[in-house]
Amino acid sequence: MHIRVILPIIGDSLIDHVRSEVAEWAAPDTKVDAVVLERGTASIESEYDEALAAPGILDQIARAAEDDVDAVFISCFGDPGVHAAREIIDAPVVGGFEPAVLTALSLGEHVGIITVLPNVLPMLRSLARRYAIQDRIGTMRVIDMPVLGLEDRDLLLQRLEEQAVDAITSGEADVIVLGCTGMLGVAAELQERLAAAGMKVPVVDPTGAAVTWLESCVRLGVTPSRTTYLPPPAKDRSA
Structure with a gap:
């Protein structure tokens, strides 16, 4: 293949x-x-x-x-x-969007998408409407980091964790989707951090x-x- x-x-x-x-x-x-x-x-x-x-x-x-x-x-x-x-x-x-979100929909009721910048949110909302899944998207959040600034892994994970914890505790997300394919290699660690905090919630990597x-x-x-x-x-x- x-x-x-x-x-x-x-x-x-x-x-x-x-x-x-x-x-x-x-x-x-x-x-x-x-x-x-x-x-x-x-x-x-x-x-x-x-x-x-x-x-x-x-x-x-x-x-x-x-x-x-x-x-x-x-x-x-x-x-x-x-x-x-x-x-x-x-x-x-x-x-990245379609396979990640459709996978997430099989894992929990409401999906929380965490992406990079506010500029991206209208694009993602438009995709959710196109795929007729907007009612299953519980929240879309940003970490205020540009795509070309995601190499700061520690800061990336800190901001992802902050947004994920808030989305889960507020009842807006049962599954977290990383909303940028530039968020490489952090999904597993974010999922582990959430589990350590008592939140057994899956984190979907869009590349995977x-x-x-x-x-x-x-x-x-x-x-x-x-x-x-x-x-x-x-x-x-x-x-």
């Missing part, structure tokens, strides 16, 4: 870290490679960023189709370009949820439905 990770940013400073994280979640027989964008933004934290990144994402989707990969993970919790990508590749494609979801789709032999994701009509285009 071959999974391609599209890191939807320009610059390759994070690519080795992301590739290693995905490989840790993947099965031993799964090949993982990763690419970045030739045009786009340094991170996606707004609708504007997402719009600028979309052409670069679709360029990489076209290359993934040419390379006959088995599945594609667009490594961003905002699911940028995911639905457009499904129209042009015969392989399962996910971002995406990778294992894609592996399951490939093993099931399923790809995007062509009654939902119809191929785009032929016409002149300049992207």
